[in-house]
Amino acid sequence: MSGTVAEAIADARARVLDRIADACARAGRDPRDVTLVAVSKTVPAERLVAAVAAGLTTLGENRVQEAEAKAAAVPGATWHLVGPLQSNKARRALETFDVIESVDSLELARRLDRIAGELGGGPRPVLLQVNVDDDEAKAGFDPATVEGDLTELLALDHLAIRGLMTVGRLAATADAARPTFVALRELGARLRGLRPDLGPELSMGMSDDYPVAVEEGATIVRVGRALFGDRPPA
Numbered sequence: 453m454s455g456t457v458a459e460a461i462a463d464a465r466a467r468v469l470d471r472i473a474d475a476c477a478r479a480g481r482d483p484r485d486v487t488l489v490a491v492s493k494t495v496p497a498e499r500l501v502a503a504v505a506a507g508l509t510t511l512g513e514n515r516v517q518e519a520e521a522k523a524a525a526v527p528g529a530t531w532h533l534v535g536p537l538q539s540n541k542a543r544r545a546l547e548t549f550d551v552i553e554s555v556d557s558l559e560l561a562r563r564l565d566r567i568a569g570e571l572g573g574g575p576r577p578v579l580l581q582v583n584v585d586d587d588e589a590k591a592g593f594d595p596a597t598v599e600g601d602l603t604e605l606l607a608l609d610h611l612a613i614r615g616l617m618t619v620g621r622l623a624a625t626a627d628a629a630r631p632t633f634v635a636l637r638e639l640g641a642r643l644r645g646l647r648p649d650l651g652p653e654l655s656m657g658m659s660d661d662y663p664v665a666v667e668e669g670a671t672i673v674r675v676g677r678a679l680f681g682d683r684p685p686a
């Protein structure tokens with residue numbers, strides 16, 4: 453039963469991919485259209501080396517400093533920033549992460565664009581974090597006004613806006629999270645109707661509700677505990 457760390461991770465990965473495939477089957481979607489981001493905050497680098505070897509090659513972190521240390525020790529992974537980014541860490545974030553999912557204001561987008569231009573290397577893929585639940589505790593663009601910022605956002609030469617991301621409210625059941633996912637999908641569809649150059653990604657769903665998010669159109673799910681086990685209390 454116990455097996456190695458690598459086996460445990462490989463088993464957890466297989467279970468999560470199975471549930472994604474089942475959700476895709478229910479929704480008539482292709483599982484290849486869903487990217488699993490393994491959210492690895494608090495998981496030590498040694499375990500992440502095993503995770504990458506098991507095929508979890510896209511890792512999500514919510515802190516720049518933690519990710520910097522791990523990125524140096526864990527080769528072969530693609531890194532997504534999924535947590536709030538303070539403007540004074542924008543440069544380090546661009547140096548460490550391949551994708552910044554948590555662009556939550558026009559100001560931050562402008563700053564990332566300017567620094568990405570200085571760093572070179574082409575437009576950086578980012579997502580716009582939208583607070584679709586209008587949750588005071590959550591960051592993000594206001595779904596009612598993001599449309600007004602879209603022209604400027606899409607004109608930023610050094611950012612490639614690949615789509616939208618949201619962090620749902622803590623829900624008692626997976627199904628209770630469904631309206632959040634529907635809201636993000638509908639917002640994405642409406643915004644792309646206005647601006648077809650907005651990318652198609654929808655990053656939504658975490659350990660407790662990613663199958664529901666996939667049913668509702670998630671192209672990126674961000675799963676931590678279901679892969680790595682419970683995190684130590686913060």
Ligand SMILES: *Cc1c(COP(=O)(O)O)cnc(C)c1O
Nearest residue numbers: 491514534658659674675676677
């Ligand atoms: C921690 C975190 C996740 C993963 O949460 P789990 O419940 O462990 O799956 C996803 N998204 C964000 C933004 C997070 O901070």
